[in-house]
Amino acid sequence: xxxxxxxxxxxxxxxxxxxxxxxxxxxxxxxxxxxxxxxxxxxxxxxxxxxxxxxxxxxxxxxxxxxxxxxxxxxxxxxxxxxxxxxxxxxxxxxxxxxxxxxxxxxxxxxxxxxxxxxxxxxxxxxxxxxxxxxxxxxxxxxxxxxxxxxxxxxxxxxxxxxxxxxxxxxxxxxxxxxxxxxxxxxxxxxxxxxxxxxxxxxxxxxxxxxxxxxxxxxxxxxxxxxxxxxxxxxxxxxxxxxxxxxxxxxxxxxxxxxxxxxxxxxxxxxx
Amino acid sequence: xxxxxxxxxxxxxxxxxxxxxxxxxxxxxxxxxxxxxxxxxxxxxxxxxxxxxxxxxxxxxxxxxxxxxxxxxxxxxxxxxxxxxxxxxxxxxxxxxxxxxxxxxxxxxxxxxxxxxxxxxxxxxxxxxxxxxxxxxxxxxxxxxxxxxxxxxxxxxxxxxxxxxxxxxxxxxxxxxxxxxxxxxxxxxxxxxxxxxxxxxxxxxxxxxxxxxxxxxxxxxxxxxxxxxxxxxxxxxxxxxxxxxxxxxxxx
Numbered sequence: 001x002x003x004x005x006x007x008x009x010x011x012x013x014x015x016x017x018x019x020x021x022x023x024x025x026x027x028x029x030x031x032x033x034x035x036x037x038x039x040x041x042x043x044x045x046x047x048x049x050x051x052x053x054x055x056x057x058x059x060x061x062x063x064x065x066x067x068x069x070x071x072x073x074x075x076x077x078x079x080x081x082x083x084x085x086x087x088x089x090x091x092x093x094x095x096x097x098x099x100x101x102x103x104x105x106x107x108x109x110x111x112x113x114x115x116x117x118x119x120x121x122x123x124x125x126x127x128x129x130x131x132x133x134x135x136x137x138x139x140x141x142x143x144x145x146x147x148x149x150x151x152x153x154x155x156x157x158x159x160x161x162x163x164x165x166x167x168x169x170x171x172x173x174x175x176x177x178x179x180x181x182x183x184x185x186x187x188x189x190x191x192x193x194x195x196x197x198x199x200x201x202x203x204x205x206x207x208x209x210x211x212x213x214x215x216x217x218x219x220x221x222x223x224x225x226x227x228x229x230x231x232x233x234x235x236x237x238x239x240x241x242x243x244x245x246x247x248x249x250x251x252x253x254x255x256x257x258x259x260x261x262x263x264x265x266x267x268x269x270x271x272x
Numbered sequence: 273x274x275x276x277x278x279x280x281x282x283x284x285x286x287x288x289x290x291x292x293x294x295x296x297x298x299x300x301x302x303x304x305x306x307x308x309x310x311x312x313x314x315x316x317x318x319x320x321x322x323x324x325x326x327x328x329x330x331x332x333x334x335x336x337x338x339x340x341x342x343x344x345x346x347x348x349x350x351x352x353x354x355x356x357x358x359x360x361x362x363x364x365x366x367x368x369x370x371x372x373x374x375x376x377x378x379x380x381x382x383x384x385x386x387x388x389x390x391x392x393x394x395x396x397x398x399x400x401x402x403x404x405x406x407x408x409x410x411x412x413x414x415x416x417x418x419x420x421x422x423x424x425x426x427x428x429x430x431x432x433x434x435x436x437x438x439x440x441x442x443x444x445x446x447x448x449x450x451x452x453x454x455x456x457x458x459x460x461x462x463x464x465x466x467x468x469x470x471x472x473x474x475x476x477x478x479x480x481x482x483x484x485x486x487x488x489x490x491x492x493x494x495x496x497x498x499x500x501x502x503x504x505x506x507x508x509x510x511x512x513x514x515x516x517x518x519x520x521x522x523x524x
Contacts (some may be wrong), residue, residue, distance in 0.1 A: 050425075050429045051428075051429075052425055052428065052429070070520040088434050089431050089432060090426065090431045091429060091430050091431035093429075095426065095429040095430070097422060097425075097426060099422065101422055101423055102421070102424050103441070105445075105447070105520075105521050106444075114430065114440070115430045115431070117436075117440070118427070118430050118431050118432045118436055118440070119431060125380035139345075147520070147521065149521070167430055167431075183422070225480075
């Protein structure tokens with residue numbers, strides 16, 4: 001579903017490549033988390049997939065189609081976008097940022113319809129029907145006509161998730177979507193998200209700095225042990241579905257958690 | 273309930289205005305020189321006396337200058353703001369010019385406009401536009417600048433092209449700024465029109481006020497000015513009303 005091949009990226013202001021010949025692969029239908037210390041370049045990986053950044057070399061494929069690299073078509077953000085490059089922009093994946101970024105001038109339902117409006121070719125009635133269905137799926141039935149400001153933080157994130165689903169993409173990128181929520185809501189949202197994934201079975205790539213969250217949600221964790229990122233260490237999570245908060249209490253999971261935290265701490269002491 | 277609250281909030285201002293009016297009335301009565309300082313009551317009386325020419329000839333003349341000037345300013349201001357937002361080159365070229373245009377002493381130049389356009393409406397419109405397009409341009413441009421980068425990026429990731437980016441993100445995001453600009457532009461356009469007429473016209477409230485000046489008619493000078501202020505206030509109220517209807521998310 002997602003392939004990185006020898007991807008190199010360097011920010012213009014830095015003198016090293018924060019992503020250095022990175023290769024990894026995510027299968028269709030997987031739930032994969034990327035963990036790593038803050039500032040290590042996790043979000044850069046997302047921005048490369050999203051075409052907000054352009055790799056210096058290497059190839060990124062989503063569902064077999066090259067989105068960044070030598071043969072990539074379409075527009076990219078920044079220079080190309082708004083400049084000479086006027087090829088039709090097309091979404092490559094569903095993206096859910098840290099903040100919900102629901103547009104305050106649109107109702108909840110209109111917000112959900114936004115990705116469909118942008119894609120075009122979907123009738124108003126169909127959009128309405130799909131939006132209502134999505135609201136029902138995420139447990140927000142009856143909030144369609146409300147303004148985003150009338151919803152609680154958790155509800156807004158659910159609406160944002162529904163909007164991400166309605167992008168129609170098979171690959172969802174979730175960038176610390178629960179980090180702005182309070183602890184209890186966060187725990188609730190984790191369980192909720194896992195149920196959503198079990199139902200939808202889309203491929204999810206999830207960024208977090210919360211090791212427990214990563215263990216609870218993922219089938220596989222990719223650890224960015226050091227920065228610059230040259231490789232991601234894969235760790236399988238031996239937990240069957242459905243998972244509950246209690247499953248996290250098992251001794252082998254505790255061990256795993258300590259091992260992962262150890263890996264991340266190593267990185268920090270090496271740097272310091 | 274809501275209007276009740278607003279009324280109560282306006283009460284201190286109303287009391288102050290009333291007190292000032294009484295002060296003015298007493299001061300003017302004490303001076304007893306209506307050609308220098310007429311009393312508020314004399315001004316109102318004059319307004320009533322002159323209601324015929326004021327309301328049928330001069331008010332419509334001024335309001336058409338205001339309307340044409342405002343429309344040109346809004347179109348010009350929006351166009352400049354959109355252009356500067358779309359192209360960094362245009363921004364570098366235009367922004368200093370727009371700022372510099374405000375250093376032109378419009379009032380001093382206005383007689384020249386009369387030479388160019390005669391006593392036609394266009395000399396007055398030019399003064400109005402010069403005074404009004406600036407706040408529209410700068411405020412709307414600021415509005416475009418303040419569109420959150422994260423929202424632009426999200427739009428891009430969802431596959432928005434440039435037209436959609438403008439129509440579905442930038443335009444709605446800039447609407448509150450547009451109304452702020454309008455609230456500044458409306459009183460300025462009334463002032464601009466009055467100045468334009470003061471300097472050379474055959475009709476209009478500014479012109480009328482000046483004519484009364486030459487006749488040493490103090491109340492006659494004030495009456496059209498009072499009318500101008502009320503017109504500006506009414507126009508601003510209309511803008512505020514529209515804003516409340518259209519911008520429902522301002523404080524979010």
